[in-house]
Amino acid sequence: MVPSWPRSMQSNLRSEGGVTYIMLMCAIVLIGIVTSMAAKQWKIMVQRELEADLLARGIEIQQALALYSTAMKAGRVIQGEVYPQSLVDLTRLPRPYLRKVYLDPMGHGEWDYLRSPTGGLMGVKSRSKAKPIRQHEFPPEVRHFEGRTRYDEWIFQYPNPSTASLIPQVPQATGPAPSVPSPPIQPGGSGVPTPTGQPPQGQM
DSSP: OOOOOOHHHHHHHHHHHHHHHHHHHHHHHHHHHHHHHHHHHHHHHHHHHHHHHHHHHHHHHHHHHHHHHHHHHTTSOOSSOOOOSSGGGGGOSSSOSSSSOOOBTTTTBOOEEEEOTTSOEEEEEOOOOOOOSOOSOOOGGGGGGTTOOSGGGOEEESSOHHHHTTSOOOOOOOSOOOOOOOOOOOTTSOSOOOOTTSOOTTOO
8 A cells, every 4th residue: 555645745845846946947057157158268268369379470471571572672673572472482492481381370271362463472361250359459560450350351461551650751841942042233233133243234
């Protein structure tokens, strides 16, 4: 024969079961919130590392382009800058300007290339359209990145606006031109100046 529980005990069991269910649901929700926050923090941390890698590699490529152009123009009269055809040209021996051909850290693939009018490689940029975490306090080489809202707006090129702004400009005179004194007018003359040391006409 199955024993019958008193009604008060059955009520207590149902009440305890309800409290346990509510506590379990609260624990599940809390775990979900903590997991979501941890995942968000992890995503931001990874993005910061990739962003720092993008700046480091981009600036290194930018400097390699500057060194390449300077070396190619040495001892020759060349109008404008000289650019390689690809990043591979910057790594060639006997004088490599770049340690290796880097990939785009944000896009995990090839860069978008900025070409000069003659077809040479004058810069690179990421293909990612994500919003950067860093908005201010950029390195001096890329200080013009401030205010850019996407990674594909960070263009690492030579020459670039950041270094161009550091070149001192020759000031131009804005005041009036200096006046040139006119020759003296001889007394008794007609108002037309005569050369010094010659008597006026009619006094020979």
